[in-house]
Ligand SMILES: Nc1ncnc2c1ncn2[C@@H]1O[C@H](COP(=O)(O)OP(=O)(O)OP(=O)(O)O)[C@@H](O)[C@H]1O
Ligand SMILES: Nc1ncnc2c1ncn2[C@@H]1O[C@H](COP(=O)(O)OP(=O)(O)OP(=O)(O)O)[C@@H](O)[C@H]1O
Ligand SMILES: [Mg+2]
């Protein structure tokens with residue numbers, strides 16, 4: 001390895017030093033690195049994904065799903081996770097809310113000169129842990145280095161490929177659907193803010209970062225009596241929080257959404273600190289939650305499945321889809337007053353993911 | 354759009370401002386944004402790629418190929434290209450040298466606060482031009498912003514998905530193969546260095562950045578009399594240049610490679626300035642070249658096909674694969690002396706791509 005335990009520009013130069021960094025820090029630490037005849041170990045220009053022919057033969061409309069997210073979260077280590085975990089989970093969750101089984105991910109790292117190789121390895125371990133949990137290989141990657149004066153910390157991009165029979169859209173809500181959120185909201189953003197600002201209160205608050213595929217997979221099989229998929233629309237409420245996801249779903253589906261304040265799963269600590277800081281928990285980022293629209297007759301079945309999975313144990317029905325006010329989200333307070341839940345504008349917590 | 358023609362932190366916040374940035378700068382400027390039932394226009398959590406069933410049915414061993422590269426090139430605009438063009442071409446070329454037809458790409462942008470939106474749009478136009486040239490859609494993306502103090506310029510990650518019957522490996526060289534390079538080497542790195550340092554000489558030198566799929570596709574159909582694919586191994590000589598690619602191919606294939614100085618296609622201007630600056634053109638990055646191993650009896654046919662394409666018109670056979678010195682690359686000078694071509698160590702031109 002490098003003489004010093006620091007990243008140097010040469011680690012991104014495509015020559016010997018980069019090869020040894022990749023060999024010692026990347027290859028040694030990823031458990032599953034192959035999805036076809038050319039895996040990461042080959043260190044070729046790319047890697048292959050074998051097409052699942054059984055799946056293809058059984059599903060006339062099989063499609064691949066692709067997604068990408070870069071992560072610039074600050075600080076890179078926080079209670080409940082780090083940039084590596086959030087990068088893998090972010091990609092997996094975007095596939096999951098599209099109804100796609102993850103097949104493989106890529107990892108693009110941009111690292112400032114001087115970055116600690118020990119920290120890099122910690123981040124890589126977190127990526128691997130999340131990938132192993134859902135059995136998804138990392139098959140290809142890229143490492144670039146820049147001067148320490150040009151970038152303040154590591155950036156990780158993960159692109160992911162999945163496969164589905166028919167994608168779950170965010171525009172599929174139907175009037176009467178129940179809206180479910182898969183657990184406590186705003187934990188990720190508030191844990192990060194607490195850590196970043198060094199608040200004394202909430203110091204045991206943890207990010208919810210988690211890979212949701214295994215929680216979501218069984219929901220996709222639930223059908224109405226007419227044989228339609230029970231889940232009509234799904235999103236992961238990351239930046240912009242639940243407020244942003246609900247608005248997008250309402251607008252794209254051209255329906256109204258009504259949610260009930262008393263039904264929102266919010267931890268006491270999160271609620272109190274949001275009040276104190278003037279933040280709206282609905283606008284705070286989550287990294288291990290799904291917002292799900294479900295045909296009403298299947299809502300209980302879906303909720304039960306969710307609750308049977310550790311990541312969904314605090315799931316709740318928070319409202320329903322209405323004909324009135326298409327494109328709008330309305331919050332009904334515990335006292336019965338109503339207000340619009342708007343699309344978030346500002347940036348309550350920058351660099352949240 | 355934003356009141357000022359500058360990126361603000363809110364452009365990466367996942368709310369209204371980001372939506373309008375994506376709508377006005379991204380969606381309006383990409384010609385082809387769909388590869389399946391959910392395209393970029395849907396602005397969903399990801400997008401789909403329809404599986405090409407005709408291809409799948411005709412090719413028992415069809416595999417997807419995935420690749421990723423982040424780009425941190427400095428300056429972002431240079432003669433012959435910009436960061437957008439190089440990002441798209443980099444991904445396409447990694448697929449092409451794996452023998453894969455590109456199906457779709459993703460785009461992850463990390464933008465510092467204060468970055469010019471006019472420049473962003475120029476970059477987006479270049480990305481689109483390259484994608485249109487090869488008929489490949491951009492189907493999904495991500496935009497993150499960071500403080501202007503945290504990052505000096507835009508970073509673009511492109512991940513790409515392609516499909517092939519059998520991938521072309523970089524470990525497939527066979528003894529006797531001819532080694533071909535598809536045109537003048539070291540143009541990209543030297544154009545960039547010239548621009549960056551403001552050299553007076555070479556001021557008309559241009560980067561070779563180009564998407565190579567259409568040049569490479571016909572080569573894949575060339576077969577030996579025994580019905581084997583004529584192309585045995587392929588790489589795009591980016592960071593580390595031709596020297597790095599040849600060494601990797603020799604090592605992975607466990608063969609020797611002999612190349613002839615007089616046969617290397619190097620522009621006079623590049624040669625002279627490399628001499629002056631003490632640089633080895635073999636170690637300088639290219640962004641529109643391929644290094645190709647070909648069965649000897651097919652070398653002329655492959656060369657002819659290459660030369661018939663604008664990006665391959667200066668292609669040349671530069672050497673051959675030998676049994677001696679497995680894992681080593683030997684350069685024979687014009688006067689007949691020999692030297693090893695080593696794996697590049699340092700970083701002759703940092704932030705070259
Ligand atoms: N951070 C990383 N994680 C996993 N694999 C990586 C990482 N960085 C590089 N690799 C792997 O190492 C090999 C070499 O990577 P490299 O980026 O040099 O290839 P390339 O894209 O062909 O070249 P260039 O980036 O110069 O265009 C590839 O197989 C790549 O998948
Ligand atoms: N730079 C970009 N180029 C192309 N498409 C983009 C770009 N940035 C975002 N998009 C598209 O805009 C939509 C919204 O992107 P966004 O990143 O908010 O989604 P997300 O990944 O689900 O959320 P998050 O990034 O907070 O996890 C997606 O459909 C995405 O493909
Ligand atoms: Mg390559």
Ligand SMILES: [Mg+2]
Nearest residue numbers: 069090094238
């Ligand atoms: Mg996402």
Ligand SMILES: [Mg+2]
Nearest residue numbers: 141142421422
């Ligand atoms: Mg690379």
Ligand SMILES: [Mg+2]
Nearest residue numbers: 094235236398
């Ligand atoms: Mg999402």
Ligand SMILES: [Mg+2]
Nearest residue numbers: 422443447591
């Ligand atoms: Mg590359």
Ligand SMILES: [Mg+2]
Nearest residue numbers: 068069494495
């Ligand atoms: Mg995103």
